[in-house]
Amino acid sequence: MGSTAALKELQRDLENKANDLSKLQKDIAKNHQVRKKYTIQLGENELALKELDLLNEDANVYKLIGPVLVKQDLAEANANVRKRIEYISAELKRLDATLQDLEEKQNSKKEAIFKVQQRIQSLQAGKGKA
Amino acid sequence: MAENPAIKKGTVTPISSLFPAEEAHKASKRVQDTIAERQEQLDQLKGFMNENTNLINLVHKLPDELHHDIMVPFGKAAFFPGRLIHTNEFMVLLGVDHYVERTSKQTIDILKRRGKGLENQLESLKAVMQDLKAEASFFDAKASEAVDGLVEIREDYVEESPPEVLPLTNNTKDAIEDEEYTHILSRIAELEQQEEEAEKANEFNKDEQIENDLGCSTSQSFTGQEVRSSKVEAANLQSLSKDGPSRGKGPALNDSSLNNKALELAEVKEKVQAPVLATADHKVSRPSSIPGSDSSKAFTGSIVEHAHDIGINSTEQQTGARSSKPVSRFKMQRK
Numbered sequence: 175m176g177s178t179a180a181l182k183e184l185q186r187d188l189e190n191k192a193n194d195l196s197k198l199q200k201d202i203a204k205n206h207q208v209r210k211k212y213t214i215q216l217g218e219n220e221l222a223l224k225e226l227d228l229l230n231e232d233a234n235v236y237k238l239i240g241p242v243l244v245k246q247d248l249a250e251a252n253a254n255v256r257k258r259i260e261y262i263s264a265e266l267k268r269l270d271a272t273l274q275d276l277e278e279k280q281n282s283k284k285e286a287i288f289k290v291q292q293r294i295q296s297l298q299a300g301k302g303k304a
Numbered sequence: 305m306a307e308n309p310a311i312k313k314g315t316v317t318p319i320s321s322l323f324p325a326e327e328a329h330k331a332s333k334r335v336q337d338t339i340a341e342r343q344e345q346l347d348q349l350k351g352f353m354n355e356n357t358n359l360i361n362l363v364h365k366l367p368d369e370l371h372h373d374i375m376v377p378f379g380k381a382a383f384f385p386g387r388l389i390h391t392n393e394f395m396v397l398l399g400v401d402h403y404v405e406r407t408s409k410q411t412i413d414i415l416k417r418r419g420k421g422l423e424n425q426l427e428s429l430k431a432v433m434q435d436l437k438a439e440a441s442f443f444d445a446k447a448s449e450a451v452d453g454l455v456e457i458r459e460d461y462v463e464e465s466p467p468e469v470l471p472l473t474n475n476t477k478d479a480i481e482d483e484e485y486t487h488i489l490s491r492i493a494e495l496e497q498q499e500e501e502a503e504k505a506n507e508f509n510k511d512e513q514i515e516n517d518l519g520c521s522t523s524q525s526f527t528g529q530e531v532r533s534s535k536v537e538a539a540n541l542q543s544l545s546k547d548g549p550s551r552g553k554g555p556a557l558n559d560s561s562l563n564n565k566a567l568e569l570a571e572v573k574e575k576v577q578a579p580v581l582a583t584a585d586h587k588v589s590r591p592s593s594i595p596g597s598d599s600s601k602a603f604t605g606s607i608v609e610h611a612h613d614i615g616i617n618s619t620e621q622q623t624g625a626r627s628s629k630p631v632s633r634f635k636m637q638r639k
Binding site for chain 1: 395398401403404406417421
């Protein structure tokens with residue numbers, strides 16, 4: 175009976191770990207998505223910056239704020255886009271670090287699950303013999 | 305299915321074990337799916353490029369008139385007649401919620417640059433597609449092979465090393481080579497006789513031998529047969545003929561299956577040394593009068609002479625006259 179209880183406990187432990195693992199995997203997937211979005215935005219911003227650099231000093235630049243097009247200074251617009259780019263790059267780096275962290279956790283969880291499974295197997299084999 | 309078990313080893317692996325049919329199918333399918341995805345992206349990009357070109361054309365045409373009469377869309381299902389004025393002023397979106405006023409020409413420039421970026425993307429996508437297609441076809445081929453029950457046969461490549469093969473295997477070679485082999489045998493008999501004379505001219509020839517070595521490197525090459533036959537004796541001698549650096553070179557060379565002149569010369573030297581060392585079993589065994597001195601000299605110049613001799617004979621098909629004085633002959637040839 176003691177062995178059955180131990181077996182049940184191990185199985186519960188396995189379930190918990192499996193849940194944690196699936197959560198981790200979802201987090202990783204989300205991370206990937208956000209990363210993709212940010213990467214696209216970064217590309218867009220860089221393209222805009224290139225075009226802005228090609229403009230004359232006296233060109234009219236407008237910024238879309240809600241439904242309103244507001245006239246902006248070229249220098250201001252440049253600065254804005256540059257800041258945006260910096261912000262996005264920083265975000266991407268942060269996401270990268272988080273991703274690494276998550277992946278490591280995922281790996282360790284996988285190993286732990288594996289060990290628990292092995293223990294269950296050995297227990298069951300022992301029970302079968304006895 | 306290993307053929308020639310005496311010489312070659314082989315492994316037979318059914319392709320189905322390397323690439324099980326089902327797995328190959330599955331892999332092929334996966335790749336096909338990826339290909340389908342990429343194809344969609346490709347189509348999308350192409351659509352963008354078409355739109356871009358159309359836009360360029362439109363922007364190009366608009367400033368042709370001062371104003372255009374158009375039907376302006378009004379809500380979801382209505383239009384009303386209107387006019388398009390300021391036909392040369394365009395508000396271009398630069399990306400991040402930033403617009404800029406540009407003329408038609410400038411707008412066209414911007415659009416063209418965008419088009420180039422799209423083209424680059426298209427190119428890279430196409431390259432990816434090609435790789436994927438290659439992968440897919442590979443998997444398909446493997447799947448079909450596995451289904452057919454084809455088998456992959458691998459055989460170890462055993463380099464043909466004539467020196468290693470015993471003279472008996474000569475029979476498997478060409479008739480021409482057999483012919484030369486008999487020549488060699490006869491020459492060996494002659495060499496035995498010349499060996500005695502060589503002992504007299506030992507010291508004298510030793511100097512020549514070294515030069516001969518270098519000189520003969522430009523002479524004709526031996527056939528495998530000669531090397532082989534000499535190898536037979538040389539093999540017997542290797543354990544005995546370890547002393548002396550030059551002699552040591554002989555066995556070392558003999559071990560490798562190089563077919564260069566130096567090797568041949570060394571082997572011939574070995575062959576002739578056999579009698580010098582007086583081993584009992586090989587063909588060229590003969591009582592040696594001065595084994596000690598010979599071993600210290602490693603070989604006599606006459607040996608070299610013989611080698612040269614043999615070399616000439618092999619090429620001339622034994623047409624050269626053989627003199628009993630190898631030294632003089634060698635000298636003659638050198639001059």
